[in-house]
Amino acid sequence: xxxxxxxxxxxxxIRLGVxxxxxxxxxxxxxxxxxxxxxxxxxxxxxNNLGLLFTDILVVRLLFPAAAVGMALFAEAHGWGVxxxxxxxxxxxxxxxxxVLDFAIWLQxxxxxxxxxLWRLHRVHHADPDYDVTTGSRFHPIEIVLSMLYKFxxxxxxxxxVVAVVLFEVILNGAAMFNHANVRLPLTVDRxxxxxxxxxxxxxxHHSVQDDETNSNFGFNLPWWDRLFxxxxxxxxxxxxxxxxxxxxxxxxxxxxxxxxxxxxxxxGRAGDYAVNRRSWHQGDRGGSGS
Numbered sequence: 001x002x003x004x005x006x007x008x009x010x011x012x013x014i015r016l017g018v019x020x021x022x023x024x025x026x027x028x029x030x031x032x033x034x035x036x037x038x039x040x041x042x043x044x045x046x047x048n049n050l051g052l053l054f055t056d057i058l059v060v061r062l063l064f065p066a067a068a069v070g071m072a073l074f075a076e077a078h079g080w081g082v083x084x085x086x087x088x089x090x091x092x093x094x095x096x097x098x099x100v101l102d103f104a105i106w107l108q109x110x111x112x113x114x115x116x117x118l119w120r121l122h123r124v125h126h127a128d129p130d131y132d133v134t135t136g137s138r139f140h141p142i143e144i145v146l147s148m149l150y151k152f153x154x155x156x157x158x159x160x161x162v163v164a165v166v167l168f169e170v171i172l173n174g175a176a177m178f179n180h181a182n183v184r185l186p187l188t189v190d191r192x193x194x195x196x197x198x199x200x201x202x203x204x205x206h207h208s209v210q211d212d213e214t215n216s217n218f219g220f221n222l223p224w225w226d227r228l229f230x231x232x233x234x235x236x237x238x239x240x241x242x243x244x245x246x247x248x249x250x251x252x253x254x255x256x257x258x259x260x261x262x263x264x265x266x267x268x269g270r271a272g273d274y275a276v277n278r279r280s281w282h283q284g285d286r287g288g289s290g291s
Contacts, residue, residue: 049134081159097160136180179203
């Protein structure tokens with residue numbers, strides 16, 4: 001049996017194993033060394049955030065049984081995608097695929113902030129009044145469906161291998177739980193680490209109630225795109241302990257911490273003034289030191 005065939009046959013087990021392993025590790029880390037004091041009941045938030053996650057999984061499996069892996073197989077069978085136009089060294093093909101897929105997800109994230117109707121969907125993720133490991137799994141099902149269709153298009157154009165797609169999905173899932181975790185890293189470790197991966201302190205800035213901070217640090221896995229395209233912000237103006245998490249105008253528990261409230265949230269109120277081109281920066285906020 002080839003390695004690709006083995007990965008394909010064990011894909012659900014691989015994904016579940018990584019999810020539960022990273023989730024348990026982050027949950028224990030949050031308990032032992034939290035970065036912030038949570039403002040809402042963890043029992044209520046976790047129950048509803050994870051309930052939304054399982055809703056997303058059900059919707060995706062019903063609409064796209066083979067998901068991104070199926071699209072990779074289809075593209076390979078039909079010779080679609082840049083990477084299927086010639087034989088690449090396996091290692092180089094894997095690296096290129098992971099980099100391009102990560103950039104595509106970063107770009108998708110920017111788009112969901114820039115287009116008002118898409119921001120309505122994405123604000124379900126941002127309306128969480130606290131920030132912990134379950135926030136990384138909190139997305140509206142319609143956003144998940146649109147994200148999957150976008151991913152299909154990227155895979156069709158790129159033509160990555162099944163191994164690359166599974167590895168990317170596993171890394172992205174694990175990274176999202178890590179960088180959304182309410183954990184404390186030593187500042188020197190964080191300053192060094194965020195040159196290579198998105199850290200919790202780096203991504204937490206993105207969940208600030210301030211619009212210039214909300215439209216910063218879009219990366220889920222690699223931090224380089226934000227530095228390259230000028231959307232990097234090192235620290236929140238108010239500091240990590242004092243910063244306000246969430247979205248202005250959405251604070252009631254029935255809106256932001258209940259499953260039904262999250263399902264209805266995209267269809268309530270105005271989209272809000274979160275367009276990326278309205279970002280405003282204070283002098284020195286975009287410095288390259290990574291501190």
